[in-house]
Amino acid sequence: MIKIMAPEIPLYEPRGENKGSARQSFLVLKRLLRKVPLIYGFVIAVAGYSRFRDILSRFTQPQIAEMKFSKVLVFHEWRLAYTYLERIGRQRGQKIFLMSHSPVEWAREYADTLRLYAGSSLLSEVVYRFYVEKEIATWLSCDGLLAPSRHSLDGYFASYGRKRVEELQVIEVPTGVKELVPQRSPEETRKAWGIPQGAKVLGFFGRRHPHKGYDIFCELASAALREAPELVFVSAGDGPVSCPSLPNLVHLGFLREDRLADAIAACDIVIVPNRVNYFDLIILEAMSLGKSVITTRVGGAKSITSPGVSFLEKLDSGTILSTISELFLEELRLEEKGKANRLLYEQFYSLHAFGKRHLNLARSLLL
Missing domain, CATH: 3.40.50.2000 (Glycogen Phosphorylase B;)
Structure with a gap:
């Protein structure tokens, strides 16, 4: 049986009953902090780390139990794979695969976007080094990678850690999309x-x-x-x-x-x-x-x-x-x-x- 699993609470959605007010407060804070790029970048980085540590807890206990008893797990989010392996661990006989979806390693994309928004190259480099080691460790802990094309991974770890992941098995699964249907001429x-x-x-x-x-x-x-x-x-x-x-x-x-x-x-x-x-x-x-x-x-x-x-x-x-x-x-x-x-x-x-x-x-x- 194939089962697709998603968290009960999306990663970027606040918890609790006052979701709307929490989101509004965060947007107001973002507008204020953008006037001080370094502090803004630091706050965004801390918020990002909080989501990183919180990702597994957004799944229900029955969902986590299903993960543990699955013969094969395919994670479409390396942060989820990382927290699963760290907190629960690979079960006996279990195969774990990872499928990424960004044009470069997540750590680089996150750090580059942080720099574009916050303007601090030093902060973004510190953030990159922190996450890239965890991302590489996650790749190496998996049985292989799934990708729509082997070339999809060309941009990954280009400046750091490429040799450490080059020998990983890559299984090509060309992608597909839902047909777009226009509503007007x-x-x-x-x-x-x-x-x-x-x-x-x-x-x-x-x-x-x-x-x-x-x-x-x-x-x-x-x-x-x-x-x-x-x-x-x-x-x-x-x-x-x-x-x-x-x-x-x-x-x-x-x-x-x-x-x-x-x-x-x-x-x-x-x-x-x-x-x-x-x-x-x-x-x-x-x-x-x-x-x-x-x-x-x-x-x-x-x-x-x-x-x-x-x-x-x-x-x-x-x-x-x-x-x-x-x-x-x-x-x-x-x-x-x-x-x-x-x-x-x-x-x-x-x-x-x-x-x-x-x-x-x-x-x-x-x-």
Whole structure:
């Protein structure tokens, strides 16, 4: 039997009856502390450590009992794996696997984001060293790693500890995503955005973070003002990199799934300018809508082979603009690229295909 388990209380949700007031108080405190970056960073780091130590206790005792009696455990959160191994320990005959989901090791992503918000490189480095040793120890304590592609782990421990984890077994399980279904036509969506007819629309959907290359996307929009004024850029997502005020850039904020489908469907091309990449789901979601994609040949994207995915040889605004121009030279060719992406999605990246792979994985792990 396969069972998916999640904590009764989500990791980032306050406990108790006064959750709303606790959340509001924390947001007010954050606004005040941001005026003093070093103290703000320290408070965020302490709060993060508190969640780290608290993660296992958010599961019920019956859930923990099920973990203990399971023949195979697959943790999708290394912090949970760490606390389980530290406080409960591997049971006799039990296999433990870890599947990460970030483009770089969690310790690096957390420390980099802390530095972007709080501005203290010394604090972020101390935090990184504290967590990275625990993260590496957790990896080494597991029987193996699951990943959508071996390349998904390319960005992990690049500056610290890489040799210690290189010999770990990696089991590849290519991922899949739910098909996105738009609720309104691209014309309606563009009209709501105030985009004129005939404009070419380029979209970015994801965290506003340097790992995702959001700064490059903004540079691209700025360069296009001079070189390609017919292009309009649309972005959606949250993150520490601010969105500039440009006449050809529309930022939509965070979008729910239904609005995300409408937004991607309204774009001609989706831009995914990753500096590092685990296995960016936005590429697959765009493929489910038959959209052409421009991205970088890094991480898990190396495993995607489709004529509808254009890989950049260099990550800069000039190279991306040239690639966009080439794609728009032949509208029919662009449409064919989108159809090729849709076909590959149906055959290999749909939830049906993904589910079959996971069932096969479960059978092999339980042998």
